[in-house]
Amino acid sequence: MSTAKRIYMDHAATTYTHREVLQEMLPFFTDYYGNPSSIHQFGREVKKNIDIARERVAKAIGALPEEIYFTAGGSEADNWAIKGSAYANRKKGNHIITSVIEHHAVLHTCEYLEKEGFEVTYLPVDRFGMVSVEDVRNAITDKTILITLMYANNEIGTIQPIEEIGRLAKEKGIYFHTDAVQAVGSVKIDVKQQNIDMLSLSAHKFYGPKGIGALYVRKGVKLISFLHGGAQERGRRAGTENVPGIVGLGKAIELASGKLDESVARITGLRDKLVQGVMENIPYTRLNGHPEKRLANNASFCFEYIEGESLLLNLDLKGVAGSSGSACTSGSLDPSHVLLAIGLPHEIAHGSLRLSLGEINTEADVDYVLQILPEIVDKLRQMSPLYEKVKG
Amino acid sequence: MYSEKVMEHFSNPRNVGELENADGVGEVGNAHCGDIMKIYLKVENDVIVDVRFKTFGCGAAIATSSIATEMIKGKTIDEALQLTNKAVVEALDGLPAPKVHCSVLAEEAVKAAIEDYKNKQSKK
Numbered sequence: 314m315s316t317a318k319r320i321y322m323d324h325a326a327t328t329y330t331h332r333e334v335l336q337e338m339l340p341f342f343t344d345y346y347g348n349p350s351s352i353h354q355f356g357r358e359v360k361k362n363i364d365i366a367r368e369r370v371a372k373a374i375g376a377l378p379e380e381i382y383f384t385a386g387g388s389e390a391d392n393w394a395i396k397g398s399a400y401a402n403r404k405k406g407n408h409i410i411t412s413v414i415e416h417h418a419v420l421h422t423c424e425y426l427e428k429e430g431f432e433v434t435y436l437p438v439d440r441f442g443m444v445s446v447e448d449v450r451n452a453i454t455d456k457t458i459l460i461t462l463m464y465a466n467n468e469i470g471t472i473q474p475i476e477e478i479g480r481l482a483k484e485k486g487i488y489f490h491t492d493a494v495q496a497v498g499s500v501k502i503d504v505k506q507q508n509i510d511m512l513s514l515s516a517h518k519f520y521g522p523k524g525i526g527a528l529y530v531r532k533g534v535k536l537i538s539f540l541h542g543g544a545q546e547r548g549r550r551a552g553t554e555n556v557p558g559i560v561g562l563g564k565a566i567e568l569a570s571g572k573l574d575e576s577v578a579r580i581t582g583l584r585d586k587l588v589q590g591v592m593e594n595i596p597y598t599r600l601n602g603h604p605e606k607r608l609a610n611n612a613s614f615c616f617e618y619i620e621g622e623s624l625l626l627n628l629d630l631k632g633v634a635g636s637s638g639s640a641c642t643s644g645s646l647d648p649s650h651v652l653l654a655i656g657l658p659h660e661i662a663h664g665s666l667r668l669s670l671g672e673i674n675t676e677a678d679v680d681y682v683l684q685i686l687p688e689i690v691d692k693l694r695q696m697s698p699l700y701e702k703v704k705g
Numbered sequence: 706m707y708s709e710k711v712m713e714h715f716s717n718p719r720n721v722g723e724l725e726n727a728d729g730v731g732e733v734g735n736a737h738c739g740d741i742m743k744i745y746l747k748v749e750n751d752v753i754v755d756v757r758f759k760t761f762g763c764g765a766a767i768a769t770s771s772i773a774t775e776m777i778k779g780k781t782i783d784e785a786l787q788l789t790n791k792a793v794v795e796a797l798d799g800l801p802a803p804k805v806h807c808s809v810l811a812e813e814a815v816k817a818a819i820e821d822y823k824n825k826q827s828k829k
């Protein structure tokens with residue numbers, strides 16, 4: 314069944330690539346194709362543009378250009394930061410601190426390291442998805458070599474107290490890595506002021522292409538190389554560069570930081586209208602995540618007595634794209650680890666819906682969702698044997 | 706990922722609701738795992754003359770409940786007991802592998818409702 318309406322509210326999953334970004338990338342497929350490692354003009358002109366992209370990324374997060382390493386996305390940056398610093402500092406200790414709500418790129422990497430003899434503390438979060446700085450402090454031992462905590466959560470949008478954790482890590486002389494994949498482009502970041510030693514980012518979350526990202530590594534941080542081979546990325550990440558991707562990342566991050574305040578203000582307005590409309594018109598509904606300290610674009614709900622996948626399918630039939638942390642959509646038997654970590658019982662976590670807004674969304678889109686969502690939720694509740702008991 | 710048949714049953718589920726004074730009611734699954742199916746039967750002279758369902762669950766759970774109710778309506782109790790999850794999957798033109806358990810649940814819900822009917826009969 315096709316539908317005329319196409320409303321995309323899944324920007325936390327990925328975004329489209331801005332036309333302006335694409336325009337900047339295109340010549341690097343056809344006209345400027347030299348290998349940036351080559352010394353001839355074909356190589357040099359490409360190398361120059363990689364340097365420009367590196368400067369743009371550095372500027373956006375308050376780093377130095379030589380502290381930026383391009384990767385094939387957020388997952389690689391997370392893997393590299395965690396494994397690379399763990400192996401490089403094994404003589405100092407074997408203890409890593411993280412949280413239970415990290416993205417799988419961090420969680421599964423930590424689980425892998427546990428098999429390799431590292432010890433990992435998975436800190437709990439409160440009902441809003443916040444890690445407590447005191448918990449971090451108490452978890453530190455003389456064997457702790459790394460704290461890795463996400464900047465902002467991809468499912469519920471909660472933003473962590475990064476600056477406080479950075480200060481603590483610095484005071485204790487422990488490396489601090491943050492997965493800022495969801496935060497870059499939505500939050501003002503300054504790695505120096507916030508004492509961040511390593512930071513992961515990924516272009517496809519801020520209107521850049523997929524499969525390209527970066528790891529910021531503060532000068533002096535000990536990290537083993539992840540990909541061995543040629544001397545690219547100052548010998549730390551081998552492989553001929555994804556030049557169009559790098560150029561696209563540079564342009565996308567420049568555009569995103571240039572209009573950050575304006576874009577956050579507009580999207581926050583839309584998000585608040587959406588959240589308020591949903592909470593006022595649909596009973597037995599919860600807002601997941603922190604009421605204030607959350608990403609501007611994130612609206613995450615749980616609707617009791619119904620299941621998330623059937624909700625998503627119904628929304629899709631009406632042209633609206635969202636996502637859910639229900640078991641059926643997570644591909645496992647359990648609903649999302651993040652929703653369980655904030656204390657939701659399984660049956661409520663199954664009924665989650667995440668709508669993540671973006672630049673293309675308008676008031677009219679929000680109005681449309683507010684018009685169709687109550688009907689859909691009600692239709693599913695009328696079908697639900699759990700709801701009978703409530704209605705009495 | 707779902708067949709057209711699944712989506713058709715999901716968008717227009719048949720026999721949704723409850724039956725007052727049902728002759729047999731079966732409920733299987735649990736909220737913890739994310740699916741519950743409840744089936745209500747009306748039986749006359751050993752024939753299922755009416756059936757309704759209520760389901761909490763994903764798209765496949767709703768579609769399998771819907772088609773299972775269609776497949777047993779008008780059948781005798783013995784015929785309905787022959788319903789298999791495989792037949793449910795085939796009638797829906799297939800289900801993605803992780804969703805096959807929904808068809809098992811549908812078979813179990815039908816069997817639970819029939820069992821309840823039989824228990825009630827023997828107590829009469």
Ligand SMILES: Cc1ncc(COP(=O)(O)O)c(C=O)c1O
Pocket residue numbers: 325326385386387388389391416418463465466467492494495515516524526
């Ligand atoms: C918080 C977080 N970390 C890491 C990733 C992985 O990034 P990528 O898809 O670029 O590998 C994502 C994207 O889904 C994310 O949201």
